[in-house]
Amino acid sequence: MSMPTVEMTGLGKRYRRTFALRDVSLRAGVGVTGLLGPNGAGKTTLLRIAATVLTPDLGAAYLFGLSPHSDDTRRHIRRQLGYLPQDVGIHRFFTAFEFVDYVAILKEMAHTRKRHQEVRRVLGLVGLADLAGRRVHTLSGGARRRLALAQALLGDPALLILDEPTAGLDPEQRLLFRELLSRLGEDRTVLLSSHHSDDLAALCGHIVVLREGRTVFAGPPAELTATARGRVWTSGTRDPGAMLAWRTGEGAYRNVGDPPPGVDFVAPQLEDAYLLLVRSP
Ligand SMILES: Nc1ncnc2c1ncn2[C@@H]1O[C@H](COP(=O)(O)OP(=O)(O)O)[C@@H](O)[C@H]1O
Ligand SMILES: [Mg+2]
Structure with a gap:
């Protein structure tokens, strides 16, 4: 791998008595890297550190070769990354368009006409062009998840961090998402978590399995499947x-x-290997 987009070494993070991450290392470059693990394994914590939302207690995180320690480097990193949090709060009375436009303004897209063009582009990518004028509270759960993804795609970032992007989608929407994510992973770095091992098997060149804050597997999906x-x-x-x-x-x-x-x-199957890994004593 040339210079990885994401390089994390020896990450530790603790919330009071809970060790959310213990000595986790991860490198991710162009392509799709997947995080798998039971609830509470530390996936969201790891992705929040990668998105520069959270600072680790131990270890180091480098994004694009930079440490997000200073305001300057953090801003530089954030301009090149799109983040889909696990739970996105979207104001109910925004329309789909207004919500993405609002995030675009926060992302410093000052030029109104160009910004609106970009908002329409990302809504089109997630298949919401026809629903742009609908109020958020009238959208289905799957459409809301796609709307949340749309804001992460603003500005065509080189690094996409997606926390359970396919949660709550029906099978057809998941397959469409799969197509979109694989296309995005062709020329940028995508780091995502999922409970759907078949999505990860289909998309990821590299999978990291977390269990109680520790890495229990890291490698290509075929290698994970072979452990079973x-x-x-x-x-x-x-x-x-x-x-x-x-x-x-x-x-x-x-x-x-x-x-x-x-x-x-x-x-x-990959899910057999996953089960054996997370259930073994
Ligand atoms: N803000 C927080 N305060 C206290 N404990 C937290 C907080 N966030 C996460 N945790 C704990 O850290 C562990 C890892 O959580 P998380 O990273 O959300 O895991 P995952 O995304 O894999 O479900 C869990 O035990 C969780 O309860
Ligand atoms: Mg989570």
Whole structure:
């Protein structure tokens, strides 16, 4: 990797007695990097540090080779990044257009005509061009999530930080998002968190799995999936060695866990590997 857009080393962050991050390191360059982990694993904390919203207690974060310590470098970094927080507060009585235009003003886009053009561009990217005049409180949850993404795309930033961008979207919207994110990841750095392991498997060149603030895996998705080889098998009844098992539509049990000898293994999925990682003692 040439100079990474995001370089974090030995990050630690503590809230009173909770260690949200312990010694986490991450490098991300052009392409899509995904964060996976159960609720409370530290994903949002890590993304907030990357977005320069939060300062770590330990370790260092560099964005575009700069440390966000001074007002100057922070401003320089923020001009090149778009951030979609996990929970975006959008004033209900704004229209979709007004909301994105408001964020664009905060992003120092002073020229009205050019700004409005840019607002229309990002609304088009997320498929909301036709709903630009609708008030936010009349939009569906999925449309609101896409609206929140639109503001992160303003100014075509070189770094996109997206906290659960596909949460609350229906399958069709998720696939459209997938297409958009993969396109965006072609020539910029996208760092995102998701609970949808299939989205991450499809999009990411690099996945980091967090558990209780620690990195338990970092590498390409195929490598993560491979860690579950020999741990997924089928049988006629639920296997006692299974951590998880269910009866499939075809009537056989699909087991994940510690197999007894002589079973029929099946190819693992990324979510099998994820489950084994976060559930192992
Ligand atoms: N502002 C805060 N005050 C106290 N505890 C927090 C705060 N933010 C996060 N935490 C705690 O830090 C841990 C990591 O949280 P978070 O980064 O939100 O994880 P995730 O996004 O993976 O669900 C959790 O135990 C959470 O309760
Ligand atoms: Mg979170």
